[in-house]
Amino acid sequence: MASTSSAAKPKAIDLSHHLNELSRSRVPSPLKDIIKYMKEPGMISLAGGLPHPDLFPFAEITATSYVPDVDLRSTSGEDIHSTLNFSIPKNVSPSHQNTLSAALQYGTSYGSANLSSFIREFTSRVMNPAYSDFEILLDSGNTDAWNKVVNILCEFGDYILVEEHTYPSSQAVWAPMKCIGVPISIDKNGLIPESLHDTLKNWNNTHPGVKRPHLLYTVPVGHNPTGSTLSLERKKKIYEICVEYDIIICEDDPYYFLQFPPYTLRPSSSETQKTAENPVAFDRQAYIESLVPTFISLDVQGRVIRLDTFSKTLGPGNRLGYFVCNPLFAERILRATEVTTQSPSGLSQALVEGLLTSWGQDGYLRWLSGLRDSYTSRRNWMCEIMAETFDLLPSPQNITDDVVAVQKGHASTKDTFPYFSFSFPKGGMFLWIKLYLAHNATYQDLKTTSSSGAVATAKWAEAFWMDLIKEKVLLVPGSYYTPIVGNNERMIQDSDVVFFRVAFSYETKEEMKIGIERMAVVIQRWWNGEASA
Template sequence: MDAAFELNSQPRTDILASLPKSKDFTAHLNQVSKNRAASSLKELYRYQNVPGMVVMAGGIPHPEVFPFESLSATILAPDAFPLDPPRVPKKEKSALLSWLFSAPRPTLNISIPKWAPKPVEPTTIQLSTSLQYQAATGPPALPLFLREYVSKIYKPAYADWDVLINNGNTDGWNKIVQLLFEKGDTVLVEEWTYPSAVNAFLPYDIQSVPIKMDSEGISPEHLEKVLSEWDEKAHDGRKRPKVIYTVPTGQNPTGATMEAERKKILYDIFAKYDIIIVEDEPYYCLYTGEWTPKGSKSDKSILAQREIDAEKKEGKEGNEAFIKALPPSYLYFDTEGRVVRLDTFSKTSAPGSRLGWFTANPLFIERLTRISEVSTQAASGFATALTTSTLQKWGFDGYIRWLRGVKATYNMRKTWICDAFQDTFHLEWDQAHVQGLFPNGSKTITCFSKQPKNRWDEKKGLNGPGLVTFTPPTAGMFVFLGVHLSEHPDYADLTRKGEDATHVLVQRLWTELADNLVLFAPGWYFDGGGEHAIGGKGYGYFRLSFSIATYEETYRAVHTFAKVLDKFFRLK
């Protein structure tokens, strides 16, 4: 292998010796999880690789009949993406291709043989084993790398954590539901949350308990209030929640990011009430920081600017700056083992690989393994072989450089969409009259039409009515915005007639946008069970993804949005 990762991938012994071991969380397991036994057939895997063992116990196909003699791929080099791409891209050759794809990028080749020369080494990848039946934990090479990654990036605060491969974060969360919840339980969620996470527990009659958010995510004050004042009678006899599902970085859909101080405060509250923290982090490495509007001067300190500049450097200094800039994981504060972290290769490699991993205490890892044995079993051999071979080719430092390039690419795309709003609308920062539209403390921008100012009456001000408010995201792939539906000419009449004016108008606007070939995700998809089911308070919400559209498509979509809004609000 060209750049093999370290075999000694656990933290150093002296560091581990100074850390506590995880608590016993057996009481948090549901009865089904407690009843699970190890798969009797899977127990055979512990013995079949013992040197000299004649394996005649399982119905295992012979690798000779596998039709794949080798598996080869051309992969991008870890430095294929620039760390500081230009704000405005070069002219695109096609509406389907961004400037990033118009020029050749450096590549490397990997090849996976059916039979490797040193098959017993833990880092060996060969098709004869990758494509074979195997334990639910998968081949050892990928966990070896992930333990090194978790140790160096997240720095868990207890000693006996481990990792387990899964089929991506959705699969991971489904298995956690099977691990921890009984029928009729409750679960804490953010007031805006990922809809597929909710869909996973709804069939179990599990009730979501939304916690209010501010600009950093979960509000500690509201969390404490909900937990300390829990009344089972007021919740149809349901017990106080024992699990929180949260997306701390680039929160889906709001884009909020939780920093260290807030995480520590929340961790202490969760520990006080014995809450298991499920930290779902698909956008963790896409933490990009704040958007700087065109033409504005940076208000960052000299030290902060030096850290930003360091991230743009090649080599060790740039890698270290990237790692330092990442928000700390809940694992960093977890001295008890109450955090179950979900990571995925979907946003940093390929969603179709269906490959991710848990980081958790040994009890949960063991029980999650039992769930995997009788459901998904091991992750795809093709996916693990290709992904692990790529990581081996890049090496640990190369993988960090790859993540830096991915981050820079999404930061560029975030800049495109925010710049498009700046060019298309008249923008005003932190409008007092939009309080309640977004979490308290958010740095909001309100968009006004660029129609001639003499069209507005005195009540609307020089810029007319505020049409849209959004908060520029600090991570992830989305802009979350609210439309000021209460400014619509029909809003008052619809309300007087007893209709849900917000519902009627947001549906009408979404349809008009789709008819004009712009598709946004309606905000009601992401309601965590609170007051946002459609809009509330005269606002309608949409989530815009900037992850895949080209520069030209991004600008066209925002310009179309502006034209539709002018017509929708009858401003022309």
């Protein structure tokens, strides 16, 4: 997607009425003026409490990095490297900063100007925001960023729109503020626009006298935990609804660059998988076009706060990410940053900046494309292992997932029943499995002794999970992702079904296989009546 001239684009509209009282009350630090004057040529600064760089303990830092077109899946160990080198010369005027002395010194809350400028160009080229005056603001990763969003937009007790399975840490930010999640339905193709629209349209009837939500939190690509990815068409519908009901969209998008080609169950030829295993020459344009456009690319008003991060692309330990948002929100977040995190680690910024600068814009895209191929392989491994361990059948009509898993060798048996269903993720790191308990005897027993179906389901899920752990395979229980609907209480889930999140990001292929086989052993045990809750 070519960057179009920003002159033709509208500016962000005034959305200041979304700011909370805390954020409106925040005044700029008087020290801002100091920083401005410190930069004047010839100025002798006896102002800031900054150490002279001669007093820093590191003289030199060298980082060896991969070139962007390294094959990350290679096991040869014959990797090609490029090297970044930063050092501090002694006895130089402290105002003559270089990369390392700047990295070890106090930085501005905007973050490094060079890194910001790289990101701005990258965002323009790849995301092409639909309004002209978007800002880039560095942060310490998306958890930090979402906390800052809540702290400028939400009042205590606000209702917040969330997916019906949603990231627990994102809830843990607002739950102590007595905020309340409003679950919106989600399927394998992400958030369902009609569910969002119904919720907002009926708000005054369902919640008379209660302030309508004004913030939507969503993970649009490789959704955590369900692995679903929103289509462009749905994104357009959701954006329109958010314009109609004056909703701010917080697009938490760590998996954006990990969008995969579709996975085909037992393809006649193994072509799909082959493409990923043997990447052809890099086509920048094809890669960009393979990515579903972001909410920010549709955002003619500036009502999207995009949270981007290097956590999934260059390592979570950097604690480095960035906001793309309108100037008003960026300024308010900046004011809050000055008195909280101040800035991301200077070392993280310097290393990431050095890496990106040495790779260049196209190099970074090449790296991301290679990473996408790696995660595509990992998604394929997991799906293949599932197909080797269970018989996978196309779902019957009452199940919206791609496939159901039945006992191995029972695919053609008439009396077979599905253990679980799942969809082949088109992005991210997770596969979301849904276990069906209708034919599970232990569950049926529990139901007769429990106060409700939901209680029986929760008990069953806990005992099953503990048995998985005993068998040395760790999944995340789906209940962790249930929206909090007030007083730290979670929404009551459907009975008869239990979810688990299965990550394919971390373990090797061999370990994944062992893990899924262990899961199969536990499933057998629980469906054969050998286990009890």
